[in-house]
Amino acid sequence: PDGGMGDRVYRARVPLAGFEGLANRLPRACRGLANRHALVFVVPAGGSANGQTKCLSCFDFLPVDPTSPTTLARMLLNLEVQGETRHREMSLAGGRRRESWVFQGEAPDCVNRAKEYSRGYDVGISLYGNSCETYADALVRHLLG
DSSP states (O other): OOOOSSEEEEEEEEOOTTOHHHHHHSOGGGHHHHOOEEEEEEEOTTSEETTEEOOEEEEEEEESSTTOHHHHHHHHTTOOEEEEEEEEEEOOGGGOOOTTOEEEEEETTHHHHHHHHHHTSOOEEOSSSSOHHHHHHHHHHHHHO
8 A cells, every 4th residue: 555654665577678579469368478577666655646656766687788699698508697787767657557566565765775785786697696586586675674
């Protein structure tokens, strides 16, 4: 429920970079299979009204060049590539939350604390090691722990 005192933290999944078009062509029942990229959304306290999200911050971790054939080959072999953490401010048309969003909890000052955490994050990324999953899990723990 909206109206708490802290920022609201959600974990979500979206298609991997470069695979968005493929995900949109899949039948609705199969789209979850394409949603492999983990993100963390933070809705600041006061960032929603009447359940309608007005603004939010998105934090994620991905390879610097995610669609490069070299990056794809190295990731499939579980070899590390250069990654980057990203912070984007967004608004959602109509304020609708996506079905892939999972509410994690509330805490104060999450946007600033997530930015600070991300600046110090290890940017070597691999498929089965330090990945978007491990980043999202660690960020949620940091914000709510």
